[in-house]
Amino acid sequence: MLTLSIVFFVLILIGMPVSFSILISSAVYFYFIGELPFTIFYQKIASPTQNFALLAVPLFILVGNIMNETGIAARLFHFTRYVVGWMSGGLAQISIFMSAILGGVSGSAVADASMQSRLIGPEMARKGYPVPYSANVIAFSSLITGLFPPSISLILFGFVGNVSIGKLFLAGIIPGLLLTVMQMMLSWWIAKRYKIQPELPGLPKFKEVSHSAKINIWALLFPVFLLFVIRLGLFTPSEAGAFIVVYALIVGRWVYKELSFYGLKKALKNSAVDLGMVMFLIMAAGALGYAIILEQLPVAAGDFISRITTNHYLILALCLLLVLFFGMILDGSVCILLLTPIILPVLTSIGYDPVHVGIIMTTTILIGANTPPVGICMFTVCSLLKCKTEDFFKSSLPFIMTFILFLIILTLFPEISLMLPSTLME
Template sequence: MLIVALTFVFLLVIGMPVAFAIAISGATYFLQHPELPLTIPVQVTVSQTQNFALLAVPLFIIAGNFLNHSGITERLLTLASVLTGRLRGGLAQVSLTLSALMGGVSGSAIADAAMQSRMIGEAMVNRGMSRGFVAGVLSFGSILTPLIPPGIGMILYGTIGQVSIGRLFAAGIVPALLLWLALAVTVSLTARRRGYPAERDTRPTAREFTQALRGGIFALLFPVILLLGLRMGVFTPSEIGAFAVIYAIFVGIAIHRKLNRASFIEAVEGSLADVGAIMFLIALSAIFTYGIVLDRVPEVVSRWILSLTDNLHLVMVLVVLIVIAAGLLVDATVLIIMLTPIFLPLARQLGADPVHFGIVFIVAATIGNFTPPVGAAMYAVCSIIKVGVGSYSRESLPFILAVTLVALVLVFVPGVVLFLPEALFAR
């Protein structure tokens, strides 16, 4: 597998698209083992797409696109402004709140970061905030999105690792709130030092709050309905994806009346592109992971890590560092697909709760979206805000520190992660 790994890194360095880099490097394993039929790569690629549990991925993507085209985003922005507009940092605080509220709608950190950059990025700059700071807030704020149900990363991790997706959905909520708090404090301290103004000078009236809440209530109810549907056994994860699509269409047509023929077609086209990209990646990853299983790479990695320490918390810290380092080169979705079969067996061997480990793992993998040299969310935001990666990186250091501190809390205090799933999904 060493040649496979080196080939993969080389292909990434020369700029080959990740999906093809995975497939080609995985295929080199079969060239090293001529006794294996060359029909296997084709078979595993096709069989990977036949996984019924993965049906939830395209369904939630479609639901998110329909919700985004139903006028919910603007309503959530109004609600976010009412809730946090008077805090120091103004629109920066509003953007963090919007990321938390949008988690149940988009499910994608990159999509959320790009959307917010277009909506309020220039407005934040016009309020006197530096472009590097604005890009840092909009980029790192989107780390909340994958942790609010229905995060696509949790669906992938749960499907690959055979972990309850319902428990993962519940487990992501408290860590998301902690990250929100840590980033909000960071913004507040920076705004105080630089004199960034609040967005609102007066407290919202009860009428303003009621109207804003009414406008965003259907987006807020979305993750709640998902959790209750899974908890009550009404839906399986795949079935609840289908319900999510119906819910999104109903809200867009009957409630907000913004989902017309043109926006419907636009949402479908966007969904086809998103689903095609992710499922193509998932299908080709089967070629790469075939050799991992056959060569028992998880056992080799486990022995190496256990030779250093068998303390669960230290092992999780080490895994986090490895995942963050890998995230400098590889997208979060790819990391979850490729590394879950390697690290989850080790965590289980040491007695870790797979839900606890999964949330920590997903947070660590998502950080790579915001760091050079290949952070997808970082590049999306920097290109829209028109700021250099160097300026972005300098201004993002406080946010990196805040996220790192929360990640350490999640590692050493598992109750923070497991409190809600244990309460909702009693064993």
């Protein structure tokens, strides 16, 4: 395992893409281990592609790209303006609330951050919002999508950890809503300090909100249908993905009439590119995961941590610190694929529920999306809003502290995550 680790980090340091670093270091491991034939390496690369649960990944990637071609974001902006635009920092509140809704559309924090930077960012600049504040609001609110179904991160965790994806989807809803409320409260407090005015002069009339909801009803029903078909057992998560793709095509083409042939072609092309990157990572991680099992790394990690402490909370804290460290230097999907086989057995062996572990582990990884040196959401938003990364990072402390507080609450009160799965899927 030492050889594998050395090769992996050397390749990372010389600038090799992470997926290739995983694949090459795994190949070196299998080549030099004498007990197994090298053909095992090929088998372990191919075997993840045969998993039925992974069908959910391309389907939800496709539906996210289809929805991006239907003008759905502009419609949701219209709706959220009436719902939360009356609060201080109106555009910031709209950004956060839209992320909560779009969590059931894209499943991708980067996609949400990019879309909102183009949609809301210029309007924030025009109305005098400080650029670092705007960038932080958009970047951190986009992370909410990682908890709401159909989160790609939760799908990957369920696949690698052999955990029910349906339960993970349900488990993310209440934490996602809680994180939405906490971020809106923080943005309200900061907006008060900057004396940023609401978008609306006062509370909207019920007639205005209901009219906006009626106009956007097909978009708002999207996440509802997703949970409905899974909860009733009509479809598995993979089958639900196929259902939602058909739903998105019908709404985009025949209801909103904005999905053109060119738009569909673009969505298919972007989905193929996105899926290629994700599946290559999954295939490379398949070989690495098997090497981790052969070396009994989860057992060794558990023994090492148990020698340090027997306190369950301290063990959890050590595991999450490891996840946070790797989340700051690697992409979130890579972290889940690499660390789940190590972290999940350690925490489940001391009594933590695997569904709860999935939620807190995903939350911890999300923090790294807005911190140097990788920070993919951070760099996406900063490039689009022309915000210096040092200014972004200086202004991000309250948002990071809010995320840490949120993580502590999830850790101390697991029923927040487990309430819906235990109630609806037992």
